[in-house]
Amino acid sequence: MFDYLIVGSGLYGSTCAYELKKRGKSVLVIEKRDHIGGNIYTENVDGIQVHRYGAHIFHTNSREIWDYINQFADFNRYTNSPVANYQGKIYNLPFNMNTFYQLWGSRTPAEAQAKIAAQRQELDGREPSNLEEQAISLVGRDIYEKLVKGYTEKQWGRSATELPAFIIKRLPVRFTYDNNYFNDQFQGIPIGGYTQIIEKMLTGIEVRCNTDFFTKQAEYRSLAKHIIYTGPIDQYFSYQFGKLEYRSLRFESERHETPNVQGNAVVNYTARDVPYTRIIEHKHFDPVDTPHSIITREYPAEWQEGMEPYYPINNELNDSLYRRYRALAKADTKVIFGGRLAEYRYYDMHQIIGSALKDLQSMS
Template identity: 45%
Template structure:
């Protein structure tokens, strides 16, 4: 079977860029690939750019720290741009006090005014936990079962309510998949062995992925499936699945974020990310972007207050809500999707699930590999 000679990739984020790169470098006669994106830049939500006013490298759509436990994925991204080690040490502000996240031994001792060792802390938290809850039916019950009321109210209730725009009782228990607590003083937000930030920014990685004579990138171009699918031998689609099908079963729920920028001299908060857990504070967190690249020295600084809200037509969707009503709609879209030919759905929006960067990259590599294999048989 001959390979398609004309391919369209919708989305110039990591999903689209990885597929474009893999098809370009792993085929003896690579196809003509057109990559379109409705935004005016490549990189998707991972887009980074040098701020002209402060010279700080900013993450335009919020902080992105690359982390993975997959050595192959780590080596893959480093083959494009060198990554510098970076440990995300998130802090939380609650009732005018600063705590370490994830919840760890220091957080526990500080919040409860104790000086417990690890074994004492385990017994202490076990006493705090609500053991009357057998099978948690929602996020709040899941948190109360494992953490107890005080830790839940301090670090999860207000923040979650602001982040998701609803009472935590309305959210599925699965959001809190594991016990979000450590009984040591480890304040590394992630547990993966490979963690870092590219010294030239994430957009440079995507640019290098797309740098091939057979790849044509077109920005500011809106995808219309009724027109585009007929012009290409195959389409790789990383946009919203409900939009692809014209919202025939209704719109899927997403939360989006927006930012308020502030500039200054020196150091504003002394850390890359601080969460604001009090429900009375309207923003969810503040990120100061000079701290994401500590190897650079900047006299000026820039920080962003981050707010969460429901996604409207003009907004960029960030986090799939995946409530019961959403999943019922998504199931209908999946059933229609399975009947499609000549199109591959991939990425966070097209599969309606939250994915970190390493998940997106791994999935895209697998999709490209399978595509090549299928046509080689």
């Protein structure tokens, strides 16, 4: 009999497992995949740390969270500076003075601000009624058409005019020559990949991979006094109110016999007629000297049963449905629901750790 059964070995579940073991609790972790780590799993492929489930860059403004994650790995000084490829032309991200010079030849903040202000007038004071109008109200037509529209429509699988305005609450615009995507004080990539972090968190804890909680629910429930569940909340309750919607991703990786394919870790492809949203070149996250390189293309997809759910579609319909499941979850005093899927919200890694540590306080 364990004190806690943790369903899922991602960052939330593993943080909980580590902290509970420190308190002297007995913990069993079960994981349906054939590896630990959830979506932050990295694997060494011919000397390169490959992010199997897309790019993961750790960033936070919290000194407490930064110190916490650094106890498990040494982090490099990686700065996330993606670029956008639109019809063969390259633009810096996030939108900054480099971008404005590339678009319009603007050399001063005043010139760029005037250009954006003029283009925002297109709405003529109207309240934006969809994502397209919301984006134009924030950054103007040129930036929207070249750097927002196609990427967003691929990501969500819908026309920008069919998407609600609230999806884009703001777009980062800087009137400085600063290509650092994040404003957070602390940022980096663990040297040697993320999997080592999860391995250290789970040291001394029984972990069973290739183990699906839903195949033998009664048996797994009987193994522990308490359960921490990190899977889809609607699946836990047998989809009794219906299924929550997600967007998924498909990855295609290639090895190239050249030391440098694209010169940057992340290149976004913002034109609608390019089927993928971005290409990741993994060795630029955690630099290594190899004569070859590995790239991965990311293809957004409509989520279907059997696919990995990545991005919750937080519209009014799904959020209403989630609240019904959340009410059931709160009534289940034996189970703690936490993480991206159990809470039906997108989390960055630092937020996952913060959420886990906060939830653990309620367990004491």
